Every structure is written in C-alpha cells, then in structure tokens.
Amino acid sequence: MVTSDQQKRILLQGNEAVVAGALAAGCRFFAGYPITPASEISELLSVKLPELGGTFIQMEDEIASMGAVIGASLAGTKSMTATSGPGFSLIQENLGYACVTEVPCVIVNVMRGGPSTGLPTSPSQGDVQMARWGTHGDHPIIVLAVSSVSDCFSVTVKAFNLSEKYRVPVIVLSDEVVAHTREAVALPDADQIRVIDRIAPDVPPEWYKPYADNNRGVPDMAAFGDGYRHHVTGLIHDDHGYPTQDGKEVEKFIQRIHRKVSKGFQEIQVIKTHDMEDAEICVIAYGSVARSALRAVRDARNQGVKAGLIQLVTLFPFPRKSVDSYLRQCRVAIVPEMNMGQMSREISRVNQGGCRIVKHNKIDGHLISPEEILKHLITV
Amino acid sequence: MLERAEIIRQEYLRHDKKFPHVWCPGCGNGIVMGALLRAVHSLEIDKDEVVLASGVGCSGRMPTYVDFNTLHTTHGRALTFATGVKLAKPELTVITVMGDGDATAIGGNHFIHAARRNLDLTAIIINNSTYGMTGGQYSPTTPFGSISTTSVYGHVEHAFSIAELAVTAGGSFVARGTVYHASHLEQMIKKAIQKRGFSVVEVISNCHVQHGRRNKLGGAVEMINSYKENAVTVGKAEKMSPEELEGKFTIGVLADVEKPISTQEYQRVIVEARRNAEKIAKEKEKNRVKRYE
Numbered sequence A: 001m002v003t004s005d006q007q008k009r010i011l012l013q014g015n016e017a018v019v020a021g022a023l024a025a026g027c028r029f030f031a032g033y034p035i036t037p038a039s040e041i042s043e044l045l046s047v048k049l050p051e052l053g054g055t056f057i058q059m060e061d062e063i064a065s066m067g068a069v070i071g072a073s074l075a076g077t078k079s080m081t082a083t084s085g086p087g088f089s090l091i092q093e094n095l096g097y098a099c100v101t102e103v104p105c106v107i108v109n110v111m112r113g114g115p116s117t118g119l120p121t122s123p124s125q126g127d128v129q130m131a132r133w134g135t136h137g138d139h140p141i142i143v144l145a146v147s148s149v150s151d152c153f154s155v156t157v158k159a160f161n162l163s164e165k166y167r168v169p170v171i172v173l174s175d176e177v178v179a180h181t182r183e184a185v186a187l188p189d190a191d192q193i194r195v196i197d198r199i200a201p202d203v204p205p206e207w208y209k210p211y212a213d214n215n216r217g218v219p220d221m222a223a224f225g226d227g228y229r230h231h232v233t234g235l236i237h238d239d240h241g242y243p244t245q246d247g248k249e250v251e252k253f254i255q256r257i258h259r260k261v262s263k264g265f266q267e268i269q270v271i272k273t274h275d276m277e278d279a280e281i282c283v284i285a286y287g288s289v290a291r292s293a294l295r296a297v298r299d300a301r302n303q304g305v306k307a308g309l310i311q312l313v314t315l316f317p318f319p320r321k322s323v324d325s326y327l328r329q330c331r332v333a334i335v336p337e338m339n340m341g342q343m344s345r346e347i348s349r350v351n352q353g354g355c356r357i358v359k360h361n362k363i364d365g366h367l368i369s370p371e372e373i374l375k376h377l378i379t380v
Numbered sequence B: 001m002l003e004r005a006e007i008i009r010q011e012y013l014r015h016d017k018k019f020p021h022v023w024c025p026g027c028g029n030g031i032v033m034g035a036l037l038r039a040v041h042s043l044e045i046d047k048d049e050v051v052l053a054s055g056v057g058c059s060g061r062m063p064t065y066v067d068f069n070t071l072h073t074t075h076g077r078a079l080t081f082a083t084g085v086k087l088a089k090p091e092l093t094v095i096t097v098m099g100d101g102d103a104t105a106i107g108g109n110h111f112i113h114a115a116r117r118n119l120d121l122t123a124i125i126i127n128n129s130t131y132g133m134t135g136g137q138y139s140p141t142t143p144f145g146s147i148s149t150t151s152v153y154g155h156v157e158h159a160f161s162i163a164e165l166a167v168t169a170g171g172s173f174v175a176r177g178t179v180y181h182a183s184h185l186e187q188m189i190k191k192a193i194q195k196r197g198f199s200v201v202e203v204i205s206n207c208h209v210q211h212g213r214r215n216k217l218g219g220a221v222e223m224i225n226s227y228k229e230n231a232v233t234v235g236k237a238e239k240m241s242p243e244e245l246e247g248k249f250t251i252g253v254l255a256d257v258e259k260p261i262s263t264q265e266y267q268r269v270i271v272e273a274r275r276n277a278e279k280i281a282k283e284k285e286k287n288r289v290k291r292y293e
C-alpha cells in the first residue's frame, strides 16, 4: 500500500525547499545577486515568481538587492533575498535600515567558508555571530537555522511569519551541505500552512501614526500607495516616523523595537530535542551538523551512553530558557560547530555553571562527521 | 501665481511636522523642492500615488517635508529602494532625489544600473559640487583645483558631468537645469515624470556654505546668479565653438529616447510565465489521467 503521504513525496534540494517555503508563505518579490551556494534560489524564483504574478530582479550587487527588498516590502509585498558570506557582508547596511524602519523581510544566507571570498563553496557556520550583530547599532533581529530539506521549507515559512508578525527582518542560516543535499520530502498542502500577514491600519489615514506603540509593541503597517501617506527614515524617529533627537523619544523607540521581540520569545525561540529526557551528556548543534549529531547520539545510546541532542532552530534571540534547563540536567554539553566556537560562546554565557561545555570545532571546509562527535560522547 | 504658491504650500508641505527644515538660508534645495511640487501639482497626480525616495545628505532631507509616501533611505541607495517599490506597485509614480555624492559616488553603481535597466523612475540629482551635509569634502563633481575640506591645496581629480553620464548609461530622458532657472526646472521635472522610462534631471545648485565660501564664489545670490551667466541652452550650445563654451554648461533636454521599459517588459514576462505554467500543469494532468486509464 502506498500512503498518500508517500505519494506526495518529492525529491528536493535544500535551496529548492527554501523557494517552496517562501512561495507558500506568500513571498512575491525577490532581489538578489548571483553567489554560490545560494544561486539556485535566485534561478528557481526567477521562474516561479512571475508564474504567481510576483517579481524577480537581479540587482547590481547585494546592497542594491537588500534595498529593493525593503522597497518592495514597503509597497506591501512579502520580499526576500538569498546570498552567501561575501554578499551577506554587503547586505548589512540596509539590513540595519530594515531593523530600524521595522520592514518585514527574509534574508537567506547559505553559509560558505570565510573570511572574505574564503572557501567557495565548502560548508561553514562562520556567519552565526555576524547574523546577530553584523549591522551596526543595537538592533533586534531573529536568526533561524535549517538542518534538513524539510526544515528549509518549514523554517522559511516560519521566517516569513515571524517577520510579518513582529516587523523585524529574519535571517535564515543555511549551509552548503543543507542547500545542496537532495532528500525526499512531503510538503504540506497549502491549506495546512499557517500564513501570517502584517496587520494593516484600520484607522482613517489622518489618525495613522506609523510608529506608535500598542499592546503588541508592533505598529500597524500601511503600504505605500494605500492612502496612508507617511514617512519612513533610517534616522531614529518619533511615532509619526519623523526624525527625532529628543532623548526620551529615542530611548522609547529603541526600547520598543527590542521589547516587541522579547514579548514573542515563547513562539520565536524554537529548539528540537532528541533523547533528552534522561540525558546526562548532550550535544547542542544546529544546521547540517545537527544531522551528524543526531546520528552520533543514537550510536552513543547503543553503546549505553545516556546522550541526547538539542537542536537549535532559533539561534537568536538565543533560546536561553529552554536550553538552560537541559544544561542544569547534563554533566557535559558538546557543541560541535563548523567555526571557531561562535555558538559555544553563547552557550557558555547562559550556562549557570553546573555543566561543562566542550567545544568541537572544524574549520577545514568539511562537515563534522557523526564519528567525530561520537568520539567525544564516549570519552568525555 | 501667488494663489498657486499658496495651494502648494498648503497641500504639499507637512506643516504640523518638522519645520523649520534643516537647510541653510539660501540653499538651492528649497528651490528644487518647490519646482518638484509645482511639477507634481500641474500633472495632477494624486499625492497617494507619489513616492519620493531620497538618499542621505542635505538633499536627502527633502522627503521629510513633503506630503507624499516618503522614504529617506541609506546614503546612495535611494534608487535601489525605489526599484523595489516600483516593481511591487508599478502604478505608483516613483521619484528619487539625491545629492551629487549620494548619486554618483557611493550610489554611482546603482545610478548607472538604474539608467541601463530603464525602469519607469525619475531621478532628480541636486549637484552642489560638494558633500554639503558632512562639511564640504570633495565629491565626484567638485571641479579640478577647487578647495574643499579634504582638498585644501586644490582638488587633484576631475569632475563627473552627471547628465552626460546618465545619457551614456542609457537614461531614456536626461535633462539639466539650475536653481536660477526655477520655472525651466519645473518644466524639466515635469517632462521627466511624464516620460515613461528612467529619467534624470541634474540640477546645478548652490552650497554657498560649504563650497561657495571656500572657493570665493560669493553667497547664495552670487552663486545662483552665476548660473544665469554660465548656463547655455542645449540648442544654443550646438552653435557655439569649444572656446565659447569654456566655463559654460548646457541646460535643457540632453536625451529623450524611446526604448522598452523594464517595468512594462516584466508584465509581459508574467503573462508568458503564467501561460507556460498552465500548459505544464495541463500536460501533467493529462499524463496523470492517462496513467489511470
């Protein structure tokens, strides 16, 4: 018997699943600049978007791509770009603009080895802290990581939903392994997918205050051309959107754009756990490394080690609360990463002391294998 | 005349908001803003349908004061944001206002590509020969030999001619005006907005505070008057010798050409892509039915 689920299974590459997720979430605008290993996202969207009445454009660089993404979102269209390290550096300027003007948008960074032109196109997780802190100033941002093809779909949908709901840019960190791996996945039907849209104002235009606080901390958003003429600026602004240098207004604004995200911690901070109920040793991993880690944990269990996996889907805001309780439970936490320890710093920061944090870093352009993690699990 | 000025003052300026503005008394930016508002008014475009996007600089503050959908972007990037807005809502009239540094230094690449791409956008570039807002450093249009805060011994580089650059890069409509010729400027901006395709209006303007003062060009009045002396219409310039044109610059329409507009071409892409997708879906359906038969 072939189940209907099996019937629906299709072979997809991670990058293709990102596209499917974006379209399912309502993305109708993409601007980008070619870069491996993200280019498939551009190529596929250049075909798919016009079919849905959407728009694809290849800009002159990633700075321009990010500008166009923000412009389209301001005109009311869900928008995204996709890039890799060098392009991710270039988008940072306008990414900060999106944070401060609270323009929903999604940025996919298919990480490759850096710094600079680096290691095209070997996998890496070297852009993790940059995703959080890459643009200048204290800014709110959400960073999610994908570890499988099905994640590429569901996390991209979530990225759009969070971005729309909180009016904050959301970064999806993929890596070369996830992006180019082909897996059989069954994508949910359109009616099974929850799609969230930004909330439009319902007051008459003359009452509209585009940056006024409310109980959600997220102002209603009018699109350009919808009759709510308003001002958008990268300068710190008052409730009307006009530049201000009044200390009180500045403080109120900066506090609000952070508060709106902290209010949503519950739904923003996602982790997945495997075998954590009685775990004494855990592996904390994200991205493609989480796949190796899962295998290592299962192998360790077979050898009688009480191992478990915490897979971080949300990297920032760091899911402190949920990770913290496991850190109290475990004797050791192994943090394998394809960088020099960017998330392990974060984990050490939230660790209250009881748990020993063991880094496992690989920066040679190769994926961390299950065996390498297993070795740690049975020797620590 | 007065009546129209009053209508424009009442209808198009954001009185309740951030006045007084940041511009120095006598700055040419206000004249450009006036010309732009009169142009939009005479074209009877609904304010809800106008997007004014700027970069960063003194010129970049213009959108703050006018009652359109306004967008003060990052330095040099106005055209990239405008591109996104226009593609998402092609029915809007999207205008950008930029400084010379904004448009041709940090935003130079965006500028030439916007011209090449030929989206239906209007770019107004206020060329005051300097970085006004940051204190008068040399810009891509600072004349050779000029004094600026970063060329105190005289500038050693050469200046761009913005309008000519726009023509070469492929602008559909390119014009130059000055803040002396205010009603001519209004006409140029009006034509630029009316033109389907990428249009550029370079406006020669005064920054007497940062540029004029250091180069002994006088105050606002002297500088603005000098544009009257040195501007030559495109038609007249054609009949003048290179010697006669020494120290002069042309005003008027430098280019007005017809070519496919990418905003419209993309609508064709959408129609074709949809048709193609439908065809593929139908074939799939047919094959599926066959398999079950």
Ligand SMILES: Cc1ncc(C[n+]2csc(CCOP(=O)(O)OP(=O)(O)O)c2C)c(N)n1
Binding pocket: B056, B057, B058, B059, B060, B075, B098, B099, B100, B101, B102, B103, B126, B128, B130, B131, B132, B133, B134, B139, B207
């Ligand atoms: C990325 C970046 N670099 C530098 C600046 C600082 N900056 C602000 S305005 C400006 C120059 C503006 O000159 P111009 O574009 O000629 O406009 P004007 O002020 O003369 O109208 C500069 C360099 C900035 N805001 N952003």
Ligand code: SF4
Binding pocket: B022, B023, B024, B026, B027, B028, B029, B058, B059, B128, B132, B133, B206, B207, B208, B209, B210
């Ligand atoms: S500094 Fe120059 S460009 Fe800026 S407002 Fe003053 S006169 Fe105008």
